Amino acid sequence: MKKIYFIILVGILTTCSDDEKAIEVVTEEIERGAVLRNITRIQNNFEAGDLTSAFAVEIEEQDEEDGALLDFVRVYTKYIDRDVSNGNDTSPEIILKDIEASSFTTGPVGLPRHTLNVSYEETVTSHNLDLNAIQPGDQFEVRLEVFLTDGRSYSNDSGSASILTDFCFFKSPYRYVINVIEPIPDADFTGTYFYEIISDQDDTGVNAEGFITINSTSMSNVRYMPLYTDALEFTIAGTSIYPKIYGSYNGFCRDSTFHILTGPSDTSFGQVNLIDDTVFDMTIVIGYEGWDGQLGNNVREFTYRFTKQ
Known part of the structure; x- marks a missing residue:
């Protein structure tokens, strides 16, 4: 997979935790590119059999014009069947929906923010899956692609390691894995x-x-x-x-x-x-x-x- 290193990385991070300083440098020194920063992961996984369960994450779009270039964010999903003993029902990636710039609100640092919700029901329906065939341990993937008004777009294949990981400031993985789980007691495996x-x-x-x-x-x-x-x-x-x-x-x-x-x-x-x-x-x-x-x-x-x- 080809990796493209964003120019925005050069000299940006004096520390990985000082949000205000990093934001200032982003808005002053970005030359190109855009990220979808993971502000808060609200819920990670789907619960087996519960169609109301949802994946949720608050994202923040950053570009060289302080969010003014945002056109829309495209949401892709795919299903991965991890138990193929009875056949492999894995389905390819599809477009789930688009989130227009108008659905974003201005966040506390002046950049566009949006809480993305992907429900178990909409993914099952969109992939035309049999709910009873989905087992704990199976997975869904959500991949985001940000489109700018000048025609450019960015996703996980155009990010660098320091952008993709939650450990660093940008924490913009673009891609998330949703596991199908059956809840266990909080004290187990601790x-x-x-x-x-x-x-x-x-x-x-x-x-x-x-x-x-x-x-x-x-x-x-x-x-x-x-x-x-x-x-x-x-x-x-x-x-x-x-x-x-x-x-x-x-x-x-x-x-x-x-x-x-x-x-x-x-x-x-x-x-x-x-x-x-x-x-x-x-x-x-x-x-x-x-x-x-x-x-x-x-x-x-x-x-x-x-x-x-």
Whole structure:
């Protein structure tokens, strides 16, 4: 996949947490491009069988004219069948809807903001899916593309690592994964665990074992732990575990060419026993989608085992 580094990255981030300073530099120094900044992730996942459940995120559009170039945002979705034992019902990406600039409101820093809601019902209907065939552990993807009034458009394939990850200021992934879950108790899969790498991959430069605290979040089945520079977030969906896409391994926000991202494997998913949280496995890719700091030459995949203490 071709990666295009936005000129807006040059010299922008003095810190990753100082919103006001970063906003000032964005409005003064953007030469081209646009981002859809993730302000608040309100709800991550769909609950199995509950058509009223929804994915929701507040986004903020930034461009070189302080949002004046925004035309519309296109929302794409696709369905991924993760249990193909009875056939593969995965459906290709479709256009779900467009959000016109007029649907955005002016946010606290003068840039356009919008709360995007994607309901389980509209995705099931749009993809013409049988609700009963969708199982916990299956996934939907939401991808956003921002269109500008001058004809340009941007999505995840035109972003840099420091733009895609939530760890840095822009946190504009454009692409979100929605897991189909059955809620589990908040206390499950939390507490102190001993972790160790059990895969055969070279673990040079990666902590192969240690103790770590896993915490719950305000969202059902979502957990996080300080395994890398960014707190690694993962979701328990059915009997599978999915790390969040575009996590930050080394936190190099100032120079995206050396930024390493983490995410899930395409084929190997960690497994859990939902009635026993004492031991579980999780597979993590370091260098997700080729963002390994070495132009795709050092993508590594590790399977960790976590044992409750």
